[in-house]
Every structure is written in structure tokens, then in C-alpha cells.
Amino acid sequence: MAANPSVLVTGASTGIGATYADRFARRGHDLVLVARDRTRMEALATRLRQETGVAIDIIQADLTQAAELAVVEARLRDDARIGILINNAGTALGGSFIEQSTDDITRLVALNTTALLRLASAVAPRFAQAGEGAIINIGSVVGLAPEFAMTVYGATKAFALFLSQGLSLELGPKGVYVQAVLPAATRTEIWQHAGADVSTMSGVMEVDELVDAALVGFDRREAVTIPPLPDVEQWNAYQAARQAMLPNTRQKHAAARYRTAV
Numbered sequence: 001m002a003a004n005p006s007v008l009v010t011g012a013s014t015g016i017g018a019t020y021a022d023r024f025a026r027r028g029h030d031l032v033l034v035a036r037d038r039t040r041m042e043a044l045a046t047r048l049r050q051e052t053g054v055a056i057d058i059i060q061a062d063l064t065q066a067a068e069l070a071v072v073e074a075r076l077r078d079d080a081r082i083g084i085l086i087n088n089a090g091t092a093l094g095g096s097f098i099e100q101s102t103d104d105i106t107r108l109v110a111l112n113t114t115a116l117l118r119l120a121s122a123v124a125p126r127f128a129q130a131g132e133g134a135i136i137n138i139g140s141v142v143g144l145a146p147e148f149a150m151t152v153y154g155a156t157k158a159f160a161l162f163l164s165q166g167l168s169l170e171l172g173p174k175g176v177y178v179q180a181v182l183p184a185a186t187r188t189e190i191w192q193h194a195g196a197d198v199s200t201m202s203g204v205m206e207v208d209e210l211v212d213a214a215l216v217g218f219d220r221r222e223a224v225t226i227p228p229l230p231d232v233e234q235w236n237a238y239q240a241a242r243q244a245m246l247p248n249t250r251q252k253h254a255a256a257r258y259r260t261a262v
């Protein structure tokens, strides 16, 4: 793999993905941009080629469509220049669970989880074989918080976090770095798609600051990066509580509270 490997970014036409593309181009990495809107990606690519001189390819793909997703998977499997995958494409949905249509939540899951999973699966064996490479999965703090009333979206983001943590344990020893990035509210178009007016919300991070902070975590090889969280000890305590509980789940008998009638 090259010293400065190519970076494949999904959801690169706007928002967090476009900002990652900008930052990696400025670091001298060639790019492969993936999203549905070719015009926007062409405009970004033209600007970044002029400003940075890197080579940029574009794959127009709807990642909820198996045949289009397969093109991106093949590129990740076969193009040995690609050494970093940024699994960023994702969307959100407004409304409560009973208001959301079955088809809409199925599409949400297809994009936020199935596509993310298939792309990681396409590239991980090659990275492991090479003993290097990086996968960045964009999760969300919503994946930690059923209380936020974004149930299906949050479930997809919990999947992204769990997958990242598991892959980090599996692939880390093989030289492959896996990072989960958990933004909180960040000023992008995703809020329009979810039917919310971001201009009325407080505590919203600008997308440049979010990505620059996430890249500090990337450079430090953090497994989980939560840019807005002020005290990392809260995250560490949360992980420690989970790990302390795990040995207690291996029991021959049900807990005492389930061995008495109501």
C-alpha cells in the first residue's frame, strides 16, 4: 500500500463526507468520492484538484441499490491503492416509529447499516492481508440514546458503533485501524431530511470543527471519537461499567429475582 493511500469517502457530495474529502485532499491523498449527486461531486472534485493537485475519481451510486453498491464493493476489493474507507453516507428520518413507513425505515437501515457493513466487509480482508489500512465509520451519539426519540436511526448508529468496536478488536491486531466517530448535532443538510430546522437548535457544531476534531482522534488512533464530549472519562466510565457487568452474565442458573413467583 502506498505511503499516502487513496481514500474512498461515501456520502461525499455534501456535509461531513465532503469535509473529510477536503481534509484528506489537503493531506495529499487521492480520493474516490461516492454519492448519488454527480454534479455536486464534480464541483467538489474540480475545486480540490485545482487547490491540492490530488487525483479524484467519482462513483455515482445509490448505496441502497444492491447493484450500485456492488460497484463500490468491487472497487474497494480490487483497487490496492485505496487504504482508507470512510463509511460516512447516512441519512435520518422524521417522525415516530408508528408514523414512519416500513419501506422508509427499510431504506434507512439499508443505507446506514447494510451498505456500511458490506463496504467494510469488501475491504477488510485486503487490509488484513496487507497488514495496514483504516476504516472510519460515522456513527452518532444518538446510537447511545434511545431517549432521543429517533429509534430506528439510533439503532442503525448503535450498529455502527458495535461493529466498529468489534472490528477494532478483530482487525487491530492485524494492523488495521478502525475508528467509530460519534458526532452530535452538526450543521448539515441531514436535518432537512429529518424534517427539523437546525437554525432553531442550540449546541450545534459546525461541520469543519467536527471533522477536524475527528481527524485528531484518527491521528491518535482512537477506537471511538466523540468530538463534542468534554470529559472523555465519562465515556471511559461507561465502557468500564459495561465490561464489569459482562463476567456476571455467564451463569448456570437464572438470577434469584427470576426464581420466585411474582
Ligand code: NAP
Pocket (backbone or CB within 6 Å): 010, 011, 012, 013, 014, 015, 016, 017, 034, 035, 036, 037, 038, 061, 062, 063, 064, 088, 089, 090, 091, 092, 111, 138, 139, 140, 141, 182, 183, 184, 185, 186, 187, 188, 189, 190, 191, 193
Ligand atoms: P448530509 O449533509 O445529509 O449528507 C449525507 C451524504 O450521504 C450526502 O453526501 C448524500 O449524498 C449521501 N447519501 C444519502 N443517501 C445516499 C444514498 N442512498 N446513496 C449514497 N449516498 C447517499 O448528512 P451529514 O450530516 O453529512 O451526515 C453524514 C453522516 O454523519 C451520516 O452517517 C449521519 O448519520 C452522520 N451524523 C450526522 C450528524 C449531524 O448532526 N449532521 C450527527 C451524527 C451523525 P447524495 O444525496 O448525493 O447521495
